[in-house]
Amino acid sequence: MSSFVVTLDELQKKTNPEYNxxxxxxxxxxxxxxxxxxxxxxxxxxxxxxxxxxxxxxxDIRKPTFAxxxxxxxxxxxxxxxxxxxxxxxxxYYFNLQLCGAGSQNATFMGREEAGLPKKFxxxxxxxxxxNNVFFLIERNGVRLLExxxxxxxxxxxxxTNGLEYLDPRKxxxxxxxxxxxxxxxxxxxxxxNMSISYYNSPTVYYHYxxxxxxxxxxxxxxxxxxxxxIARILGGSWAKNNNFVIDVTKVYSYPDSEAMNVMRYLxxxxxxxxxxxxxxxKFFNCPARLGDTL
Numbered sequence: 001m002s003s004f005v006v007t008l009d010e011l012q013k014k015t016n017p018e019y020n021x022x023x024x025x026x027x028x029x030x031x032x033x034x035x036x037x038x039x040x041x042x043x044x045x046x047x048x049x050x051x052x053x054x055x056x057x058x059x060d061i062r063k064p065t066f067a068x069x070x071x072x073x074x075x076x077x078x079x080x081x082x083x084x085x086x087x088x089x090x091x092x093y094y095f096n097l098q099l100c101g102a103g104s105q106n107a108t109f110m111g112r113e114e115a116g117l118p119k120k121f122x123x124x125x126x127x128x129x130x131x132n133n134v135f136f137l138i139e140r141n142g143v144r145l146l147e148x149x150x151x152x153x154x155x156x157x158x159x160x161t162n163g164l165e166y167l168d169p170r171k172x173x174x175x176x177x178x179x180x181x182x183x184x185x186x187x188x189x190x191x192x193x194n195m196s197i198s199y200y201n202s203p204t205v206y207y208h209y210x211x212x213x214x215x216x217x218x219x220x221x222x223x224x225x226x227x228x229x230x231i232a233r234i235l236g237g238s239w240a241k242n243n244n245f246v247i248d249v250t251k252v253y254s255y256p257d258s259e260a261m262n263v264m265r266y267l268x269x270x271x272x273x274x275x276x277x278x279x280x281x282x283k284f285f286n287c288p289a290r291l292g293d294t295l
Contacts, residue, residue: 017115017200020066021245027059028127028136028150030214030237031160034077035230043266045253046079046093046180046197053078054231055092056146056216058127058136066110067103071125073138073146074098075218075229081180081197083252089199091178096224096270098122098138098145115249116181116198118270120224134212134239143221148237150212155236164209164238172207177244180252182267184260195260197253200246208241223273 006014013019034054042048058073076094083089099108100122111117120140127136134150167173178201185194214237220227255263 014066015110015114017246017249020110021064021243022061023063023065023243025059025061025242025244026127027057027240027242028134028148028237029055029057029240030148030150030216031055031162031235032214032216032231033233033235035232037230038077041095041228041266042077042079042093043182043263046081049078049080049090054229056148056218058125058138058146058148060127061103061107064103064107067106068101070099070101070103070107071122071127072097072099072104072107073122073125073136075146075226076179079180081253084254087252089178089180089252091180091199093180094118094270095229096120096226098125098140098224100125112271115200116183117179118267120271120273129239134237140224141221143219143224144217145219145221145224145226146216147219148214148216150214150237150239152210152212152239154213155211156213157233157235160235162238164206164240165211167206167209169208172205174203174205176203178202182263183251184264190257190261192260192264193257195255195257195263196251199250199252201248201250202244202246204242204244206240206242210239212237212239223269225269 032054034052054077056075060071062069074094074097076092079093080088080090097117097119099119104121108119108121111119122138122140124139132152136148137144138146178199181198181200183196183198184192214234218226218229
């Protein structure tokens with residue numbers, strides 16, 4: 001039975017990322033080399049790995065532990081960071097994640113406000129496989145941000161490999177993975193404070209994997225600049241089934257408060273739509289009544 005007061009144990013499990021698991025995932029993924037212009041939209045001190053790797057995906061997450069089932073799609077690039085102690089960390093930096101479906105509200109707010117992930121609600125996300133052809137897309141505000149297809153078979157680049165091609169479905173395979181995310185506090189005199197980067201140690205267990213030839217088209221809406229990300233070369237794609245979980249979360253870099261607003265310039269569009277100011281000359285609370293409204 002639900003209640004406005006939850007137990008401390010429930011609260012910890014609902015808000016601690018280390019309790020979060022995404023199980024029974026079906027995902028279509030594209031691996032690509034980004035155009036060098038991508039450097040201009042990565043917040044310092046993050047840097048591209050060498051070689052750089054762009055990841056674009058759509059997934060059907062059927063059994064998350066923190067929400068009802070939902071669809072998710074995202075675009076990110078592999079980055080590295082030298083922390084405040086001089087150690088180097090490598091992880092995906094996501095420009096934006098789009099979600100829809102029954103569990104998308106919980107997953108969006110927990111991911112953005114608690115974990116620092118750049119999540120928004122999409123109008124629609126589709127993922128469909130017909131024999132050896134996979135189609136997936138993301139639409140928001142009337143714009144198809146992502147339209148992609150896979151043809152199960154060899155990669156675009158015959159030399160590309162990520163080690164999953166030799167998966168034994170009877171055993172599965174564990175692939176290490178991490179995400180670098182920004183977290184911050186609101187309400188300081190300058191707008192933001194306590195800006196930091198956290199390292200999410202988040203491996204994935206694959207129990208099915210098929211390589212594919214990939215094609216993709218990215219477009220921008222007024223609030224979602226996906227088309228700003230240019231692709232130099234597509235390496236390939238995949239169709240996979242997996243489980244993903246978080247082992248631990250560690251703060252690895254802290255910005256001076258004086259830099260927080262400048263860093264937010266890179267983060268804002270992935271997390272929020274443009275602010276809408278009050279139209280000059282209008283009155284506060286200018287909300288007209290609807291037919292049928294009663295006092």
